[in-house]
Amino acid sequence: DQQVKQNSPSLSVQEGRISILNCDYTNSMFDYFLWYKKYPAEGPTFLISISSIKDKNEDGRFTVFLNKSAKHLSLHIVPSQPGDSAVYFCAARDFNKFYFGSGTKLNVKP
């Protein structure tokens, strides 16, 4: 049973517009959430994170929102750039164990 789910396998966005990637989870014990970006043939790269005591964290073009009551996490990228095209994984931590979603492939069109 997957505790972290990314229900959209792919997303296509025009350059300059906002990309919104979504993630849902079931475990209320998760205390830390992360987003990773992955290019083909490379390992995931850490992008941004948020503690469960916060509802928003912003870093440049990337903002992560956490809605604990809905058990929902989202990553906003604005403005989107072609170089953002990659697979994005959300992850959640329960104690020292991390659970990953299945990823969303983002394609930013020039």
Place this chain on the structure above:
Amino acid sequence: GAVVSQHPSWVICKSGTSVKIECRSLDFQATTMFWYRQFPKQSLMLMATSNEGSKATYEQGVEKDKFLINHASLTLSTLTVTSAHPEDSSFYICSALSSNQPQHFGDGTRLSIL
């Protein structure tokens, strides 16, 4: 930033061969290292968690005798796939964790068993 080196990046070998994959944290000491396996279009599935100097903790359904993990130092963990068979073909990724840092991933190893 933190760098995790994983080697080799790609292995092709015959059925029955044992394959060792190394994972090194290059500029930090990793208190914990994780080994994941990824099937096409699926999530990273945690196989095992290893702490330096102690036995690895395997996830349910992962064969300990099949996937040997050694965490000899704070910068090196190895995964050995013993007597590999075609069904073991997959993408294996390690990650390393130090206190107060998000885990950092290696670039993965694509294992193909003929």
